[in-house]
Amino acid sequence: MKTTQSTPTTTATAPGCEPRLLTRQPGDAPEDAEAYLRLGGYQPLADANALLSEVESSGLVGRGGAAFPLAVKLRTVRDNGRAAGGAVVVANGEEGEPASVKDRWLLRNRPHVVLDGLRLAAAIVGARRACVYVSDTESAHSVDTALGELDPDTLGVAVRMVTVQPGYVAGEETAAVRAINGGPAKPTDKPPRPFEVGVGDRPTLVSNVETLANLPYLQCHGAAAFRSKGTSLSPGTFLATITGAGRPPVLYELPHGLPFAELLALHGVSADQVRGALMGGYFAGLLNRSVLETSLDHETMRRHGTGLGCGAISVITDDCPVAVAASVLAYFDRENAGQCGSCFNGTAAMAAAAGALRDGAATAEDVDRLRRWSVLLRGRGACATLDAATNVAASLLAQFPGEVATHLDATCPDCAGGGLRADRPYEAETVRHA
Secondary structure: OOOOOOOOOOEEEOOOOOOOOOOOOOOOOOOOHHHHHHOOOOOOOOOHHHHHHHHHHHOOEOOOOOOOEHHHHHHHHHHHHHHHOOOEEEEEOOOOOOOOOHHHHHHHHOHHHHHHHHHHHHHHHOOOEEEEEEOOHHHHHHHHHHHHOOOHHHHOOEEEEEEOOOOOOOOOHHHHHHHHOOOOOOOOOOOOOOOOOOHHHOOEEEEEHHHHHOHHHHHHHHHHHHOOOEOOOOEOEEEEEEEEOOEEEEEEEEEOOOEHHHHHHHHOOOHHHOOEEEOOOOOOOEEOHHHHHOEOOHHHHHHOOOOOOOOEEEEEOOOOHHHHHHHHHHHHHHHOOOOOHHHHHHHHHHHHHHHHHHOOOOOHHHHHHHHHHHHHOOOOOOOOHHHHHHHHHHHHHHHOHHHHHHHHOOOOOOOOOOOEEOOOHHHOEEOOOO
8 A cells, every 4th residue: 555645845824823723733643632631632521412402513524525414413323223133333534635744744743633523423322333434655654553551441442443445435434334344445326325324234323534633623612612713504624735826834723714815825826826626626617717706614615606615725827727627637536436437437538528628639529528528427427426527617617718718729828839637636747839
């Protein structure tokens, strides 16, 4: 197994935002059990139902991409587990999204806050078994070390480490369950969903590690303190991986609702340079300069037809948006699970059309086909890979019609003589043809 993308050395928080998760500084050794206990970690849990009520009042939603209310998942798995004779909890740290590094940072630097959150989630749902699911070797080593520092009674639940090969689909919740059960890390058809039938055929909570890492804060400080940052519909802080604009990646802890323009200033990027952004990692598609008018919360992003997703944002400045979209669609073509014909063929078709457009070889009919596929293919397949690809294609055509037109005429000044070739837009290099 290979170590995945390295964690950025730079972390930061927004001015006036006391960090809840990014308490380690670059160069610090990973937080050990003694240091975490000094911060008040692993507090005894007197009443699991009371903590569930705090989670519900906090409005905490998942940080892995879907932004689903955590309290609803906890309550459903708890109730299903009681009927089935037990439940399982999975801390999902696979982080297949190539534009994100937050989960790896937490697992490598603060493994105990993740394990503490896993402990609390297991207590709420009544689970006797738990898993930490990763693909990054450094993360796995860090969690193994942290587990070795703990007394067996500290967690109150048997924790198993499961490691898989990295991949875009490997972090999807049914892929995680399938891998933990001994199969390939590839999604399965739904229903049933993991909260119904999951690991070992038990109702299973699969929760992103950042989501779980918020539970110790809620236990210690309560829902009102959690809501002291953020907005009413997007409470709390979140971790954002910011890339692009010719700058090294930075991992920020930000309050929901922060204006995008303030994030740019914090990141040292002039708004005049910005052409747009790739939102939510690769999933939520592209926004043009209207991104400058947004704020970083779920309700605002939905109004703009996009999303925060896993909190990863790639700022587009010098790169051509058509070339960025073609690069991302080519990535989806390579990374699809190869299980569903609609996804296997659909991602390939959209990637080919976008690649031809980037290279000035597409026709108006090719663009019409790309537009049609971006609508008709949505919602097909066992996982969200095809949805992500349709989001990228549809947003390119809607947000950047002028750039699409210059590519139909082969007059794009950014791509003259060669297109953008990259696995990740923020690691792109321009290939020039002789």
